[in-house]
Amino acid sequence: MRILAIESSCDETAIALLEAKGQSLNLLKNQVYSQISIHKKYGGVVPEVAARKHLETIIPLLGSILGKDKLKNIDYLAVTAGPGLVTSLLLGLTAAKTLAYANKLPLVAVNHLEGHVYSNWLTSSDLVKNPKKFLPALVLIVSGGHTELVLMKGHGQYQSIGRTLDDAAGEAYDKVAKLLSLGYPGGPIVSKWADKGNTKAYDFPKPMLTSPNFDFSFSGLKTAVLYTLEKKKNINKKDIADICASFQAAVVEVLTTKAMIAAKKYQVKSIMLAGGVAANKALQQSLLQKSKSQNLPFFYPAANYTGDNAAMIAVAAYYNVVAKSGRIIKNKDILTLEPEANWQLSKNKI
Amino acid sequence: MPEYISKNVADTTKVATELAKKLTGGELVALSGNLGAGKTVFVKALAESLGVKDVITSPTFVLMKVYVPDNKKINKFVHVDCYRLEGQEDLSDIGLGDYLNDDKIIVVVEWADKVLNLPAKTIRVNIDYRGGDKRHIVID
Numbered sequence: 058m059r060i061l062a063i064e065s066s067c068d069e070t071a072i073a074l075l076e077a078k079g080q081s082l083n084l085l086k087n088q089v090y091s092q093i094s095i096h097k098k099y100g101g102v103v104p105e106v107a108a109r110k111h112l113e114t115i116i117p118l119l120g121s122i123l124g125k126d127k128l129k130n131i132d133y134l135a136v137t138a139g140p141g142l143v144t145s146l147l148l149g150l151t152a153a154k155t156l157a158y159a160n161k162l163p164l165v166a167v168n169h170l171e172g173h174v175y176s177n178w179l180t181s182s183d184l185v186k187n188p189k190k191f192l193p194a195l196v197l198i199v200s201g202g203h204t205e206l207v208l209m210k211g212h213g214q215y216q217s218i219g220r221t222l223d224d225a226a227g228e229a230y231d232k233v234a235k236l237l238s239l240g241y242p243g244g245p246i247v248s249k250w251a252d253k254g255n256t257k258a259y260d261f262p263k264p265m266l267t268s269p270n271f272d273f274s275f276s277g278l279k280t281a282v283l284y285t286l287e288k289k290k291n292i293n294k295k296d297i298a299d300i301c302a303s304f305q306a307a308v309v310e311v312l313t314t315k316a317m318i319a320a321k322k323y324q325v326k327s328i329m330l331a332g333g334v335a336a337n338k339a340l341q342q343s344l345l346q347k348s349k350s351q352n353l354p355f356f357y358p359a360a361n362y363t364g365d366n367a368a369m370i371a372v373a374a375y376y377n378v379v380a381k382s383g384r385i386i387k388n389k390d391i392l393t394l395e396p397e398a399n400w401q402l403s404k405n406k407i
Numbered sequence: 408m409p410e411y412i413s414k415n416v417a418d419t420t421k422v423a424t425e426l427a428k429k430l431t432g433g434e435l436v437a438l439s440g441n442l443g444a445g446k447t448v449f450v451k452a453l454a455e456s457l458g459v460k461d462v463i464t465s466p467t468f469v470l471m472k473v474y475v476p477d478n479k480k481i482n483k484f485v486h487v488d489c490y491r492l493e494g495q496e497d498l499s500d501i502g503l504g505d506y507l508n509d510d511k512i513i514v515v516v517e518w519a520d521k522v523l524n525l526p527a528k529t530i531r532v533n534i535d536y537r538g539g540d541k542r543h544i545v546i547d
């Protein structure tokens with residue numbers, strides 16, 4: 058089965074071509090056009106600029122992926138339908154709807170977060186060959202817009218067990234980077250500084266660490282950094298490194314602790330990390346170490362699949378088709394598909 | 408122009424709840440104030456007293472979240488965050504056109520100073536950081 062997938066939920070325009078057969082995934086093409094360099098100068102994503110860039114990029118990208126065969130050997134189209142920026146989602150959705158309808162191909166509307174979950178399947182052939190061995194899994198989804206603990210019982214079966222009550226972890230990184238005037242995107246910059254700092258220099262709050270549930274809160278951590286900066290007259294490089302290291306240690310400790318408690322409570326067979334913040338080395342190391350001590354397999358996506366990409370959307374679509382679990386749309390129904398900016402992973406699945 | 412000194416989250420919640428009681432639908436509430444001032448804290452309280460049962464989370468990343476409150480008069484509570492904008496756009500550019508000036512809808516905008524052409528009858532709320540947990544709130 059060949060799947061052509063399009064992803065445009067935020068500031069990357071991405072297209073991938075996947076050939077999937079039983080227990081093998083063969084990624085034939087995978088291209089990501091990132092707008093980060095464009096949005097850098099604004100310190101964030103500008104929706105109008107993002108939408109315009111998606112529009113400029115999508116057609117040439119499609120052309121280069123499909124070549125002269127066009128859609129001849131494609132069985133399914135897949136597209137990210139949410140969550141994300143409505144204005145960005147619309148571009149990918151319009152392209153996918155047009156291609157699917159005009160060529161009489163079924164269209165799979167994929168949840169972006171489910172895509173992130175399946176970035177682990179792109180990375181580990183063990184998961185592809187023998188998913189039963191590792192499911193149910195506890196998935197920690199962390200990105201700029203999401204921080205959520207999800208119990209994955211099988212393909213397409215998710216149960217949300219905890220989430221952030223205010224800011225997402227990735228957002229906290231971005232905002233701390235902003236408070237320290239370090240630039241955009243905040244995640245990689247803050248963790249780079251953190252490598253050179255002392256994690257114990259500041260005793261930042263570890264929000265909700267001991268709360269009897271699986272929810273998170275990161276807005277107070279941002280304020281704690283703000284208060285620290287207000288108290289200091291001037292800050293030098295060592296202060297920045299120490300603040301970043303202490304901040305990151307707080308985030309990682311809360312995420313890891315809650316994930317491990319949840320893993321135990323739900324008696325999962327593995328732990329998975331997913332989303333943009335999955336690229337964070339400190340978080341990977343912490344989860345790896347803790348899951349090792351509990352004899353639990355731990356999966357995290359390869360670096361090139363942590364960010365937004367269409368390969369993960371194609372894989373999610375494949376398992377949607379296999380498990381008959383997702384939103385597979387045909388014929389005229391394709392035309393009524395709309396972006397769902399706040400599409401939650403579990404509401405629609407259980 | 409009411410002014411308040413808030414010493415903690417509970418105080419800020421009280422001010423927001425008071426404002427919520429005065430809203431009848433169709434209003435636009437525009438919040439300004441720096442990172443960590445407590446804009447989202449304010450919106451959470453506002454939403455809750457208008458009958459939003461879902462947890463309000465920061466819309467910074469997706470720009471806008473729409474909630475359906477349990478309220479006879481108001482059927483949508485729209486939470487917008489312009490943090491990522493650069494002051495080039497107005498509310499209709501970011502897809503808000505449908506929600507404005509509808510008396511069954513309340514729109515609340517964080518970082519309202521980053522968006523152009525707010526309607527004249529906008530309710531403006533400014534939160535200033537005053538050291539520690541102290542905040543100065545002005546509603547106008």
Ligand SMILES: Nc1ncnc2c1ncn2[C@@H]1O[C@H](COP(=O)(O)OP(=O)(O)O)[C@@H](O)[C@H]1O
Pocket residue numbers: 223276277278280413414415416418419440441442443444445446447448449517539540541542
């Ligand atoms: N008096 C206060 N009013 C509001 N928030 C306060 C106050 N004192 C401390 N805080 C804390 O400040 C933080 C405000 O965060 P948030 O509402 O996300 O800020 P903003 O949306 O303005 O960036 C919260 O963690 C809150 O607990």
Ligand SMILES: [Mg+2]
Pocket residue numbers: 446447465488517
């Ligand atoms: Mg906020």
